[in-house]
Amino acid sequence: MTDSKPAIEEVSGYLGVGSLELLGIFFILDGISEFLEFIEIYAKTSTWAVLVTVPALVVAYVIGVFSSLGAEIVLSRYMRPILTPELFAYVTSSKNEQLVQRYADAERHSRLLYGCSIAFFLLAIGSWLEVRMMGKFGFVGYVGLVAGLGISLLCPLLARYIQAELIPFVEAVRALNATSA
Numbered sequence: 001m002t003d004s005k006p007a008i009e010e011v012s013g014y015l016g017v018g019s020l021e022l023l024g025i026f027f028i029l030d031g032i033s034e035f036l037e038f039i040e041i042y043a044k045t046s047t048w049a050v051l052v053t054v055p056a057l058v059v060a061y062v063i064g065v066f067s068s069l070g071a072e073i074v075l076s077r078y079m080r081p082i083l084t085p086e087l088f089a090y091v092t093s094s095k096n097e098q099l100v101q102r103y104a105d106a107e108r109h110s111r112l113l114y115g116c117s118i119a120f121f122l123l124a125i126g127s128w129l130e131v132r133m134m135g136k137f138g139f140v141g142y143v144g145l146v147a148g149l150g151i152s153l154l155c156p157l158l159a160r161y162i163q164a165e166l167i168p169f170v171e172a173v174r175a176l177n178a179t180s181a
Contacts, residue, residue, distance in 0.1 A: 013112040015057065018064030020119035022056070027126025031133065068115030075114060075156055082163035083107055091170060099173050106166045110159035117155035124148025 029035035042048055083106065091103045127144025134141050 010108055011061065013108070014064035014068060014115070015061045016064070017068060017112060017115035017119050018060030018062065020116070021063050021067060021122050022060050024119060024122025024124075024126040027130050028122065031126060031129025031131075034133075064115055067118040068111045071114035071118050071156075072111055079156075079160070082160065082167070083110070087170065090174070094173050094177065096173050099169060102166055102169055106162050109162050113155040113159035113162070117152045120148045120152040120155065124152060 026035065026039075083103070088103065091099050094100075124145045124147070127141045127148055129141075130144075131138040131141035
């Protein structure tokens with residue numbers, strides 16, 4: 001029997017990233033054109049939830065996958081990848097299930113964090129564009145801008161940290177395999 005937990009985590013992770021991005025896009029559209037008024041008119045219909053819920057989830061998932069993979073591709077051009085094909089080949093050939101699982105977890109979490117960097121960037125811009133709509137509570141939009149930009153920058157750094165954290169375990173298994181050979 002296969003472990004479905006990583007598959008569920010991956011789907012929910014991409015869905016979460018895409019949902020955050022859709023929220024950021026909504027804030028941007030609303031900040032530019034008062035888009036909320038348009039949505040409120042259509043959301044009052046009785047069939048709105050039925051017609052929009054599943055497609056919105058699918059769109060959120062696809063956006064999450066695209067942004068996570070896209071951010072990973074862009075960042076790998078500027079930062080040398082830690083999870084290299086050679087490392088993957090060694091990990092899989094080690095036949096150490098815990099190490100293989102750790103590698104898969106590091107790869108999955110890193111990819112999701114790369115996507116989160118884009119999601120929080122969109123939320124930051126959306127928060128900034130919503131400031132004028134917030135009236136006297138506009139400072140909340142500025143807090144969202146600063147927090148979103150900060151988290152957006154921290155996500156790739158955290159992804160790299162998670163990847164780098166795998167290396168000592170790989171070296172320990174390599175040393176163990178060298179002494180037992």
